[in-house]
Amino acid sequence: MIATNHIFNIKTDTDFITAAIKVFQFQFSHNPVYRSFCDLLYIHPSDVKTLKDIPFLPIQFFKTHKVLSAKTTNTTTFTSSGTSGNNVSKHHIVDIDLYKKSFRQGFKHFYGNIDDYAVLALLPSYLERDGSSLVYMVNDMIVQSNHPKSGFYLNDYETLKETLVHLENTKTKTLLIGVSFALLDFIELYKLNLNHTIIMETGGMKGRRKELIREALHEQLQKGFGVAQIHSEYGMTELLSQAYSLGLGKFRTPPWMRILTRDTEDALSLQTNNKTGGINIIDLANIHSCAFIATQDLGRTHNDNTFEVLGRFDNSDIRGCNLMVL
Numbered sequence: 001m002i003a004t005n006h007i008f009n010i011k012t013d014t015d016f017i018t019a020a021i022k023v024f025q026f027q028f029s030h031n032p033v034y035r036s037f038c039d040l041l042y043i044h045p046s047d048v049k050t051l052k053d054i055p056f057l058p059i060q061f062f063k064t065h066k067v068l069s070a071k072t073t074n075t076t077t078f079t080s081s082g083t084s085g086n087n088v089s090k091h092h093i094v095d096i097d098l099y100k101k102s103f104r105q106g107f108k109h110f111y112g113n114i115d116d117y118a119v120l121a122l123l124p125s126y127l128e129r130d131g132s133s134l135v136y137m138v139n140d141m142i143v144q145s146n147h148p149k150s151g152f153y154l155n156d157y158e159t160l161k162e163t164l165v166h167l168e169n170t171k172t173k174t175l176l177i178g179v180s181f182a183l184l185d186f187i188e189l190y191k192l193n194l195n196h197t198i199i200m201e202t203g204g205m206k207g208r209r210k211e212l213i214r215e216a217l218h219e220q221l222q223k224g225f226g227v228a229q230i231h232s233e234y235g236m237t238e239l240l241s242q243a244y245s246l247g248l249g250k251f252r253t254p255p256w257m258r259i260l261t262r263d264t265e266d267a268l269s270l271q272t273n274n275k276t277g278g279i280n281i282i283d284l285a286n287i288h289s290c291a292f293i294a295t296q297d298l299g300r301t302h303n304d305n306t307f308e309v310l311g312r313f314d315n316s317d318i319r320g321c322n323l324m325v326l
Helices: 013-030 032-040 096-111 133-145 157-169 180-189 212-227
Strands: 076-079 091-092 118-122 174-178 197-201 231-234 243-245 259-263 275-283 292-301 305-312
Touching: 013 032, 076 133, 076 231, 091 118, 096 133, 096 243, 118 157, 118 180, 133 174, 157 174, 157 180, 174 180, 174 212, 180 197, 180 212, 259 292
Parallel strands: 118 174, 174 197, 197 231
Antiparallel strands: 076 091, 231 243, 259 275, 275 292, 292 305
8 A cells, every 4th residue: 555644745647647547556455435436347456556546435435334444443534514314425534644644734824824714604504513524623623723713603793793803903824714605794794904814715505595606606705804805624434535726716736636537428538628527526635435435526727737626517416426326
């Protein structure tokens, strides 16, 4: 198995491709669910020479199977949000320290040291249930920030406003990370003009509000918080790493993560840049689970190594990925 410290030392495309193929070989041998999927596609490690040769496991398998590349008993299970408690994804975590290392280094890669920030979280829908990987990550960020004003604010918008104003007046570098509907709820009550705060949305209305296209959402948030750009975090229960957008909806991945897109009509065909397709994710930190996942998100990659998230497949839970019928 490839050493996990090597994953976080990836510098070049060659490093990434070499590591990805080694992780594929390991997971083919040690992940029964992924192995069965590869067998159904008649793909063997001897067939895999490039990233395009690697099969991507439909994300729906995390709802129906225990996707593990290790026999070790997991210590933590993260679950996705869902309207039905029985129809959620479960990500069984063998090494929680690996998750910590991934999200800590990922944030540092884009934003620097977390202890330079006061970290404020507005994640009511996530806090209202157990098993959220996002809450786990943000809680660690709050602790690591070691700032007296860092914390979860749930539905206490007045205290959050007072805290933001105080941090602004003291010119404190601040990160406010929140689910979209809660950020919108906040700016309906308060209008601010922030020069020292990053506003980061994690997406999703969670059934609380009408879904908005990114441009409309960000325009409202920019006006409400008085900031030039809205940042975004792109992650999911089934991953151990996150991509970040520092504005304009253009996401970048840390060096051990990569985004590809697949043809919407042919799930086995990968696309070139600048075409809309299903988002496939390579997350090499996910070595004990599955590092190669076909999501139900639609997106587009660009020549500058950025990508956009454009929406989701219609009726994704019904259609799923057509590979599920194999």
